[in-house]
Amino acid sequence: MDAIRYLLILSAVLFSIGAAGVLIRRNALVIFMCIEIMLNAVNLTFIALSRQLQSLDGQIFVFMVMAVAAAEVAIGLGIIVSIFRHKPTTDVDDVSLLKG
C-alpha cells in the first residue's frame, strides 16, 4: 500500500472528527473551529493528490480555500460576537428563532 492511501485515510479521519464536532458540540465557536478542521482536512487531500499527480493545480485550490477561510472567519466571528451582544449566549440551540 503506498503513501497516498495513508494520506487520504488521514484526511478522512480528520474530516470525520470535524464533522462529529459539528454534530455533537453546541458551542458556536467550537462548531466554527470544527469547520476549520474540515477545511484543513480537504486541503491535505488536495496537496497529497497534487504530489501524487505531479501537478500544481490542486495547490491553487488550497490557496483559494485559505483565502475563503480567512474571510469566513473574520465575518463569522463578527456575527457570533454581534449575536452575543444581542443575547448573551454562544449556544446554537438558544438562537434557533428567526426573530428571536
Added chain:
Amino acid sequence: MTATPLETVLFIAFGAVAIAGALSVILARHAVYSALGMLVNFVALAAMYIMLSAEFLGIAQLIVYAGAIVVLFLFALMLIGGRRPAEQGRLTGGLAAAGSALVVVFLAEIAYLVMRLTGTAGAKGTVTPDVIAQLGHIQLLGATLLLEYILPFELASVLLLVGIVGAVMLARARRQSRQE
C-alpha cells in the same frame, strides 16, 4: 510515490499529532483548550505540507491558520468570556450517539473507497518533487497562479475586500445600536 523510512516515521508522528489536536478540539471541556488543540492540528498539517514539497503552502498555513485565525478565535473567546460550564456546550445521550454513528459510517465508506483505489493511474504532470526542489515552489506556484489562474486569483482578492467591508459593517452596526 515512494517514502523513505525517515519520511514514513515523520508522517506517522505528524499524523498522530494532527489527529490528537483535532480530537482535543471536540473533547476539551473549555473552548480555549479547543482553540489550542486547533493550533496543534494546524502546525502538524503545516509540517506535513512541507514534507509533501508544498513549502509555500506550509508557511502560508503557519501564518494564516496557526497565526491569524487562531488569534482571531482566541480574541473572540476572550471578548465573549470563555468561562462557561462545559456541559452546556455538548449534546449527550441518544443524539450524540446517533451523530457519532453517522460519522463512523461516513468514515467507513471513505476508507472502503480508498482501499479500492487500483494502482496509481491518472494523468501524470511534469511537476515532480525534483523539479520543485530545482526551481523553487514559490516560483512554480506563482507562475501557475498568475498566468493560468489569474481570474480566480483576482476574484479571491475581491472576496477578501468584501470580507473586510463586511467585518467593518458588522462592527459599525453594533456601535450604532449601542448608542441608541
